[in-house]
Every structure is written in C-alpha cells, then in structure tokens.
Amino acid sequence: MRPLLEVRGLRKDYRRGGEVLRAVDGIDLALMPGESVGVIGESGSGKSTLARCITRLERPTSGGVFFQDTDVTGLSDRALRQFRREVQPVFQDPLTALNPRWTVRRLIAEPLKIYGEHNAERRVCEVLRDVGLPKDVMTRHPRDLSGGERQRVAIARAIVLRPSVLVLDEPTASVDLPARRGLLALLKRLQSEHGRTCLYISHDIRTIEETCSRTIVMYRGRLAEEGPTTAILNSPSHVYTQILISSIPRIDGAATRPGRLRARPASEQPLPGTGCLFAHRCPSALPECAADPPMVEVTPGHRAACVLAGRASRPQ
Amino acid sequence: MPGLEIDGLCISIGDRGVVHAVDLQVKPGNCVGLVGASGSGKSLMALASLGLLPRAACVTAGRILLSGGETVAPGLDRTAEVRGSGIAMIFQSPRAALNPVLRVGHQVGRVLRRNGRRDDLRRRGIELLGAVGLPEPDKVARLYPHELSGGMCQRVMIAMGIASEPQVLIADEPTTALDVTVQADILDLLDDVRSRTGMGMLLISHDLSVVAERCESISVMWQGEIVEAGTNRKVISSPGHPFTAELVRDLARVPETNGRAPQSSAGPADDPAREAGG
Numbered sequence: 001m002r003p004l005l006e007v008r009g010l011r012k013d014y015r016r017g018g019e020v021l022r023a024v025d026g027i028d029l030a031l032m033p034g035e036s037v038g039v040i041g042e043s044g045s046g047k048s049t050l051a052r053c054i055t056r057l058e059r060p061t062s063g064g065v066f067f068q069d070t071d072v073t074g075l076s077d078r079a080l081r082q083f084r085r086e087v088q089p090v091f092q093d094p095l096t097a098l099n100p101r102w103t104v105r106r107l108i109a110e111p112l113k114i115y116g117e118h119n120a121e122r123r124v125c126e127v128l129r130d131v132g133l134p135k136d137v138m139t140r141h142p143r144d145l146s147g148g149e150r151q152r153v154a155i156a157r158a159i160v161l162r163p164s165v166l167v168l169d170e171p172t173a174s175v176d177l178p179a180r181r182g183l184l185a186l187l188k189r190l191q192s193e194h195g196r197t198c199l200y201i202s203h204d205i206r207t208i209e210e211t212c213s214r215t216i217v218m219y220r221g222r223l224a225e226e227g228p229t230t231a232i233l234n235s236p237s238h239v240y241t242q243i244l245i246s247s248i249p250r251i252d253g254a255a256t257r258p259g260r261l262r263a264r265p266a267s268e269q270p271l272p273g274t275g276c277l278f279a280h281r282c283p284s285a286l287p288e289c290a291a292d293p294p295m296v297e298v299t300p301g302h303r304a305a306c307v308l309a310g311r312a313s314r315p316q
Numbered sequence: 317m318p319g320l321e322i323d324g325l326c327i328s329i330g331d332r333g334v335v336h337a338v339d340l341q342v343k344p345g346n347c348v349g350l351v352g353a354s355g356s357g358k359s360l361m362a363l364a365s366l367g368l369l370p371r372a373a374c375v376t377a378g379r380i381l382l383s384g385g386e387t388v389a390p391g392l393d394r395t396a397e398v399r400g401s402g403i404a405m406i407f408q409s410p411r412a413a414l415n416p417v418l419r420v421g422h423q424v425g426r427v428l429r430r431n432g433r434r435d436d437l438r439r440r441g442i443e444l445l446g447a448v449g450l451p452e453p454d455k456v457a458r459l460y461p462h463e464l465s466g467g468m469c470q471r472v473m474i475a476m477g478i479a480s481e482p483q484v485l486i487a488d489e490p491t492t493a494l495d496v497t498v499q500a501d502i503l504d505l506l507d508d509v510r511s512r513t514g515m516g517m518l519l520i521s522h523d524l525s526v527v528a529e530r531c532e533s534i535s536v537m538w539q540g541e542i543v544e545a546g547t548n549r550k551v552i553s554s555p556g557h558p559f560t561a562e563l564v565r566d567l568a569r570v571p572e573t574n575g576r577a578p579q580s581s582a583g584p585a586d587d588p589a590r591e592a593g594g
Contacts (some may be wrong), residue, residue: 042495043465043466043495071535084402134439147354152348176353176522177353177522177523177524177563177566178559178562178563179353179354180354180524181562182568203495203496203498206566242522243494243497244497247497247499247500248496248525249495249496249499249500249503249523249525249528249529249530250525262501263497287528
C-alpha cells in the first residue's frame with residue numbers, strides 16, 4: 001500500500017534579524033490511508049510548523065510533501081486548490097481561528113461556497129449532526145458557544161468538504177477535561193466511520209493515546225523517536241521521551257515516584273549545533289552524544305535517535 | 317483554626333446563585349485539591365477569598381475566615397488587610413497576569429513594598445527569583461514578561477505569590493498552559509515551597525490527575541456545589557458522584573510504567589491496523 005501523504009526530509013527555517021531558526025530539521029513521515037499518527041513534543045519542538053508545512057500554509061525551506069505521490073511543495077496557490085480540498089487543517093484555538101462576526105452557518109458554509117457547491121444548507125445540517133451539535137447553533141456566533149462547541153464547529157468546517165486527510169493542531173487543548181472526553185469520542189468516530197487519515201499534533205499525551213496507533217516524538221525540530229503509541233508510552237527509548245512520559249501526572253501520588261526523570265535546566269549551557277540536540281539537558285548523556293545520534297531500531301517499527309536506545313536500562 | 321476556612325459560602329451573579337453553601341478548609345502545610353469543570357464556580361470561590369470577585373458577583377451568605385478571623389461575609393470585606401501576607405494567589409495564565417511593561421524584578425519588588433518592606437527590595441526580589449528556580453535571577457529580574465517562556469513566567473508569578481510568606485496560597489490552574497515536563501517542574505516547586513514554609517495550598521485544576529498526584533485531600537465541585545470531599549485515596553478509589561467517577565475513569569488509561577526502565581515489549585499489541593508505513 002502506498003502512503004496517502006508523505007513528508008520527506010522536511011526542513012523549515014525562519015529568519016529573524018540575522019538569525020536563522022531551524023524550526024523543522026529533516027522530518028520523514030508517511031501516513032497510510034486510514035491511519036492516525038500523533039506528533040508529540042514540548043512547545044517549540046516544531047510540531048505546529050510541521051503541521052503548517054504539511055497543509056502548505058507554509059512553504060518548506062527544503063524537502064517535500066507528497067500527496068498521492070504528487071509533490072505539492074512547489075505548487076502555486078491555484079494548483080493547490082484540489083490539495084486543499086483533500087487535506088484540511090483544524091487549528092489550535094477556535095476562538096481566534098473562527099471569524100467572530102460570522103454565524104456558525106456562514107462559517108461552515110464558506111468552504112462549500114469557495115468550491116462552488118450547491119445545497120450548502122443541507123450539507124451544513126448534515127455536518128452539524130455529524131459533530132453532535134444541535135441545528136439551532138447555526139444562527140449563533142463563536143463567542144456564544146462553549147469551548148467544546150467551538151472546537152466542534154472548527155471540526156465541522158474542516159470536514160464539510162469530505163477531505164481525506166485531517167491535520168489537527170492541539171484539537172483538545174482549548175477545552176477542559178470533561179468536554180475533552182466528548183471531543184475525543186467524536187474524533188475517534190470521524191476516524192473510523194469515514195476511514196479518514198489523521199495527523200494529531202498535541203502535547204497532551206492522553207489525546208494521542210486515545211486516537212493514534214502510531215506516534216512520533218519531536219525534539220527541537222528533529223525526530224527523537226517513532227513507533228506504535230503503546231510502545232512509546234510503555235517503553236520509551238529516547239531519554240527525552242522517557243522524561244516526557246514520566247512527567248505525566250499520576251493518580252497514585254508523587255510520593256510513590258521519587259525517581260522522576262528530570263531534564264537539566266536548559267539555559268546553563270550553550271546550545272549544541274551538532275550531535276544530539278538533547279545532550280546538554282540529558283541526565284544520562286555520554287561523550288559519544290557529541291556526534292549525531294544513530295537511529296536505533298528497538299523493535300520493528302519502533303526507532304529512536306538516541307545512543308542509549310535499546311541498551312539495558314540505566315542504573316538509577 | 318489556623319489556615320483558610322470557607323464556611324457555607326454562597327455567591328450570586330445578579331439574582332442567579334453560582335456557588336452554593338460551599339465548605340472548604342486548608343490547614344497550614346496541607347495541600348487541598350479542588351477539581352471541577354469550567355464554570356463550576358472554582359475560580360469564583362478563590363477570587364472571593366482574596367476579595368477579587370468581579371463587580372457583578374457578590375457573597376450572599378456564609379463567610380471566609382483566615383486564622384480564625386473573619387475576612388469575608390455578606391457586606392464585609394477585610395481581605396485588603398490579609399492579601400499578600402495572609403493569603404495570595406497565582407493565576408492560570410502567567411503572561412496575562414504579569415504587567416507587560418514592567419521588568420519582572422520590579423514587579424516582585426512592588427509586592428514586597430506593598431507588604432511593608434522598604435529596603436533591599438532589589439536584592440530580596442532577586443533572592444526570590446532564585447528561590448523559584450530561575451537561572452541567573454539577577455539577569456531575569458531585568459527582563460520583561462515577553463522575554464520569558466511560559467514556565468519562567470509562572471515561576472515569576474510564584475515568586476510574587478510567596479514574596480510575603482502567606483499562610484495560604486491559592487494556585488488556580490497554575491500549569492494548564494504548560495508542557496507536561498514544565499508542569500511537573502512547577503508542581504515540584506510548589507511542593508518544595510510548601511514544605512519549606514509550611515504554608516497551606518489550595519490547588520485548583522480541572523485535571524484530576526494533577527490534583528490526585530499532589531494533594532492529600534480533594535474536593536470536587538459541580539455546578540457550584542462541593543459534591544464530594546475526602547482524602548485523595550478515598551475519592552479516587554470510591555468516587556461517590558457520577559462526575560467524579562467519570563474523571564476517575566478518564567485517568568485509568570494513563571500508562572502504567574510511565575517512562576521507568578524500558579520493559580521488553582510485553583504489552584498487548586495495539587490496533588492491528590497500524591502497520592508502520594514506510
């Protein structure tokens with residue numbers, strides 16, 4: 001089976017004054033049809049930039065984004081029309097992503113209008129039902145809705161054109177835990193009912209755990225680890241991933257886990273330009289971390305860019 | 317009783333009751349968790365304790381005591397006398413709560429001055445910034461909030477909160493906007509400050525796992541009422557209210573091993589449909 005969407009060697013630099021900030025640094029990623037993949041990492045790791053490059057809201061500095069084997073990296077806006085219909089983003093904060101002066105009806109109908117579809121009203125009703133909102137929200141404005149309802153409107157707007165790929169940037173970050181539950185159930189249903197391919201960007205590991213079978217971990221623009229979500233969560237191999245996972249609050253109280261892994265404070269040492277980018281914060285760093293880390297295959301499909309990956313666990 | 321005591325507190329907005337007869341106690345050195353969905357009244361209760369209720373809201377019944385002295389009751393507000401030294405609060409979005417046009421050292425200094433300190437404001441401010449784990453506190457003191465990361469801003473907020481050594485600190489969603497690793501660091505810091513100074517803490521969150529991990533006792537708020545209160549263990553092992561039960565169910569799925577020594581991949585295979593692509 002060919003991937004539906006593929007990213008090869010993607011790199012994105014931002015120029016700020018004379019400085020170059022490398023937000024995404026050589027990411028490879030393939031999404032098979034119907035697959036859901038999660039991207040986790042701390043803020044600043046390049047997750048959102050990756051999402052913006054994949055949806056071609058940003059033009060990558062180098063590397064390619066392939067949709068059904070067609071490179072869309074260099075396409076003009078006009079040529080991107082079909083691609084945009086198929087690959088839809090859902091943004092992080094619906095309060096700023098949705099025009100506050102528009103009604104829900106107009107917000108959801110806009111993509112239909114752009115693509116010249118008739119019967120907008122009927123399709124809007126259908127989509128509202130799909131995302132579990134009552135018909136009477138149509139006449140309301142984003143500010144009149146709760147956080148969960150707003151995010152449902154944003155999702156409705158994204159699926160109204162029946163895209164084959166959804167790229168969701170922190171889809172559950174703006175809602176509280178009880179509302180998150182309903183939203184996650186909705187996202188899972190949208191995935192399974194329509195065999196939709198999804199890329200989830202999130203720093204909430206529970207969202208990824210619920211929705212994604214495969215997960216990649218980014219650190220400062222690079223791939224730190226990738227593998228089945230259960231493997232990433234239960235046997236993380238990169239030291240960074242181990243720190244990330246061990247920071248998830250646990251129900252049984254802090255007293256029971258005195259050995260939480262901690263990164264060293266970042267600002268004490270200068271940032272390394274080469275080698276493992278995490279080495280200067282890594283509690284287990286070795287001299288060989290000054291060289292670029294190898295991609296170690298821990299188990300089939302589970303790889304980590306860490307010299308310690310796959311070795312016997314460190315003495316604690 | 318020393319510490320904070322909320323006794324049958326009712327708050328209304330206009331003629332609509334939003335907090336109904338809430339009882340809550342925070343003893344010195346204790347950490348009490350308050351969980352609830354957004355809009356359940358958690359923050360209003362916290363704001364009432366500091367006399368910071370929005371103009372439209374008012375206390376209609378009940379009272380709040382600090383160290384046995386009544387500070388809030390219908391028509392009574394003595395919070396100005398205790399704010400800072402008796403009770404302090406850190407807010408959800410530190411970047412919004414800090415003044416964007418003042419250097420952070422200056423902002424910490426203001427809290428100190430407000431609480432009667434006149435000399436050595438700069439040095440004491442830098443000390444506080446160091447105590448909350450900011451590297452190079454003398455440099456940080458000269459920066460503006462926009463030059464700091466979210467986690468650093470929250471540390472500055474905490475420094476301001478503890479500047480006048482309050483008996484009780486209210487932390488309203490102190491880590492909601494932060495990464496999990498930063499969240500864990502900030503919660504560790506609050507634990508550390510609490511054990512060092514013996515202050516009581518009310519930790520407000522919509523995330524039961526955060527509260528369960530850090531607090532000895534938990535109160536659950538639902539539509540303006542405390543529907544459940546008890547020790548951490550009791551609330552989690554036998555939740556009595558459907559809302560709590562739902563929150564506990566959500567938690568059950570957090571991974572077991574949690575990043576400890578990597579195990580051989582023993583876990584049951586997940587979705588067979590995954591089939592790593594490449």
